[in-house]
Amino acid sequence: MSATPTINWSEDQSARPAQPARPARSTQSAHWHSESCAPPPRRVVVADDRTKAATAYQLACEGTALLWRGDFHNARQLLQAMGRRIDRKSNPARPDAPPAESFHLHRRARGHRARVLGKLLVLLEDDHSLALRRAPDVRRACTEAYGPPRGGRAVSLTELLGVIGAHQWREKGVEVPALGEGIRIHPHYGVFSPVRGEYVDLVAQAPLPSASGRARAFDLGTGTGVLAAVLARRGLTHVVATDISPRALACARENADRLGLTDRIEAVGPTLYPEGRADLVVCNPPWLPARPTSTVEQGVYDPDGTMLHGFLHGLAAHLNPGGEGWLILSDLAEHLGLRTRESLLTAITTAGLRVTDRLDTTPHHPRARDTTDPLHRARAAEVTSLWRLIPD
Known part of the structure; x- marks a missing residue:
């Protein structure tokens, strides 16, 4: 050592x-x-x-x-x-x-x-x-x-x-309307904070898969555990939340405890996929395929799209019959010339998946309206999507 x-x-x-x-x-x-x-x-x-x-x-x-x-x-x-x-x-x-x-x-x-x-x-x-x-x-x-x-x-x-x-x-917390009025998620140091609520709203509003039972879900790369909490509040009785970061796992467990959801949310890791299968697999990978330079940036930058491709290529093997995967992804990388829509669709097809639906929303955070931001044009055009995927 x-x-x-x-x-x-x-x-x-x-x-x-x-x-x-x-x-x-x-x-x-x-x-x-x-x-x-x-x-x-x-x-x-x-x-x-x-x-x-x-x-x-x-x-x-x-x-x-x-x-x-x-x-x-x-x-x-x-x-x-x-x-x-x-x-x-x-x-x-x-x-x-x-x-x-x-x-x-x-x-x-x-x-x-x-x-x-x-x-x-x-x-x-x-x-x-x-x-x-x-x-x-x-x-x-x-x-x-x-x-x-x-x-x-x-x-x-x-x-x-x-x-x-x-x-x-961490003391103040971040209010998450999708969890209920006045409900807050408390991020830990080094764990990406859910200050951009549009992607959380997509998970709260998307129709749940029609698979029988519909009792088990995976939240991959859970971070603060906010999406796992939304799924649990929507009726999923067993949500397995994963992350490669020990800080994120501790944060997700603490938030589940604060919300009284420890009987429904299990945080495990370090891993991307847990063992077994689920009716619903949700993944909100970092949106930009670039190298992070700090701990917090790991929630924004995904070198070479490693997590994105890991989710896509492991999805079919971890779904129950009739289940589906939700990919929550911004198209900011496309507007910045870092990824093309064609390459994303090709990656989905190559993984043996097909798209059944897509829900879109536009950002409402202040940076999208900041004309002094060097990346303003890309941010102003950004759309965040929830891609509903099933095995082909």
Whole structure:
């Protein structure tokens, strides 16, 4: 087993103003942690309230990380200032550029932005706390994301802000009208949140298969468990929810418990298909065939359509007679030039399946109306569909 990666930096006694005195050490180190699997920075310098945004931006662009020792709110302001500099220097796609070119340039710009801003670091103490002025109590949020404390660690401030935001979403929850008035699903850190309700509504409204019994369903790639909960509320007495992510499985189980559905929903994994057959198999794979660069992006990007093709090619063997599969998929990839409708239909046919019906809906999330979004044309034309599939 490889050793835990570390970062090293030099620090003098004036590096932490207004902090308790510590033994003088010229060189210090800390364990490194990155949810996006970014390698530890090779060079780390100390930064504080005296550090100018221009200096921080230049160092970060050169690959030097800055370990923050000043005021927490000033660190957030520095991060915003660095972000503005990145945005000013970004090269947007030509207005007449092909959609695929615009998408790849957009992804490249977002990746560059993430790498540069990820160079501003903070140090979590042995109990997940932050020893910075005006720092919030992040211990519970970090425990939810990282597990119980196992010693101090250095993380990027952008990652920590994501952890804090995920904790707030987990506490507040996301209202899902398809489950009933005021009913909420509570996403965990690293699990895609069901903020786009149109695909949930499709599953809530589609006619159930006419198979006798109609008692068993599979929800593949369950995430928060929202679709499994919708199916259970619609009368399916046994819903097997699968996922390859331990975080998602824990999230789905917790939500089933909150909703009083533990007698109907069973979360298993890590796997795509569970053992056995079902009358209904539902799959909402990530919609874009591209490589994710972070844990949360795994709910959006499906490299080479691996999950999509896995669902299609395993469906016939996992259906009871008279059963059917529901594929919930946006056509955003088609508008971006990442996949064609012909290739999707060919994949369905090659898997020995045929389409019996298709239910469509248009997105109503704010990004579909944001004309400043580099991908606005594709988002404005997007349609989300529920494809009803049966063995041919």
